[in-house]
Amino acid sequence: MAISLSDEGNVVKYGYRFIPKKFSFEGYEAIFKNPGILINAYSVTILITIVGTAAGLLFTAMIAYVMSRKDYRYRRTTTLYVVFTMLFSGGLVPFYILVVKYLHLKDTLWVLIIPYLVNPFYVMIMKGFLDQMPSEIIESAKIDGAGEYRSFFAIVLPLSVPALATVGLFISFVYWNDWWLGLLFIDTDKLVPLQLLLYRTMNTIEFYAANSQHLSGNVDVTKFPSLTARMALAVLGAGPMLFVFPFFQRYFVKGLTVGSLKE
């Protein structure tokens, strides 16, 4: 953070400092002079975060609710089916082949959303919360003539707001911070999410830095404030979520307590 606000010349001369010798916004200016890539990465990330969180949360809540219903005939089978995927997985290679060759999702927006939709761990947290919901509520809804869909959407979901907030925030962090799917499947510049952009920038600057010594000193590295720009990017990448974080913290603690109570 401090570096991103420092004067480039000073950073090159004195190295990074916790407290900058001279304040300067040129790191940020350099980025905002050419904002196209950054805005693009932001919109990709915001889009996948919103769509992914909404869909993922809905699917997670739906299956977790079914698993929490003690009168559901296939409850045990469903739970086993979900938990097994936590213990044993095909690994990277079959997953990669599946996505690229059979689902044809490489270089699409979908590939950044779909693979994270249902995480068994979040299903278990959600189920832990729903387990504590008294079954009388659903029974009375049934007597009033509500079908399963209605009692789920009109009664169960509104009552689960704390759990939905916790799990939803976890899911949104997963999408916001993801670079893994981008690294694997995205080659088109238009679809690069924020974290992948950060990673690529780090590497590019690394490359210039490593080669500048061999460039016979004619190149003025200080012209482009690469060092401060890099840190400015890091701040921009982490910023929005760090801003959101404190507001939801009380939900987090509540949600985690719910999760650990299920033992």
Next chain:
Amino acid sequence: MKSQRELFILSLPALIFKLVFSYLPLIGLIVAFKKFRFNLGIFGSKWNGLDNFRFFFVSDNAWRITRNTVMYNVGFIIITMVCALLLALLLNEMSGRAVKVYQTALFLPYFLSWVVVGYIVLAFLEQERGLLDHLWSLFGWESVNWYQEADRWPYILNAVNLWKTVGFSTLVYYAGIIGINPTYYEAARIDGASKLQMIRNITLPLLMPLIVVLVIVAIGGMFRADFGLFYFIPNNSSFLYSTTDVIDTYVFRALRTIGDVGMSAAVGLYQSIIGFILVIAANGIIKKFNKDHALW
């Protein structure tokens, strides 16, 4: 009847999702036994027997990446558990407002992506400009090119991992401690027990089930490594492979850089099977000692 069907339909999206993304890849594991060609697909490619495995295990890579993966994870499990327990106990001794502040400070790194953490580590370690070099020069020590010194990385990675992940475990333990019935402590206080005695005789025994569950889960993941940590923090520097390369980064490189699909699938299968056995074994051993503590 109708209600059973409706419930099933509610679970259907997630069931289909898991079928496609978790169960179909299991069938895909047969590529580990194939000479895979992308244009022919999984079923069109020729069988290759155990050659993929033989190739991997004959190379010294097998030993190196297995050792790295296991050693790092053992380190992470022990260090994180001890530090998280200590922090949770200390947190429990604090008053309301201070708890909030410390919680935020501890938990925040957990929500940074590995890329951002990579930037932060770079700011510390970069030669000539990094904060550490700066510190070193105050003592008059020589500057170090961290990204080429393999034998220091076990310490660096342990420290970085602890910084990023300790908040999560601390909070889980803290939630557990809060859940302990306060009458135990009152009784102990009447008997004149000291703080340390209370921790040893009340808090720790009651936290045991939670600790055991977390450790079993961690043991199950011992053959899996956090890809982000081992890829971004050492910056994929090939000087450091001897001490930073783990199974996950190896498989990734074999797949994306070298393109050896069959062998990377074989390594992945080796990883999944051993991980599975470890979970079952850990659960079995704990069941022997204390039935209630086991996962199932």
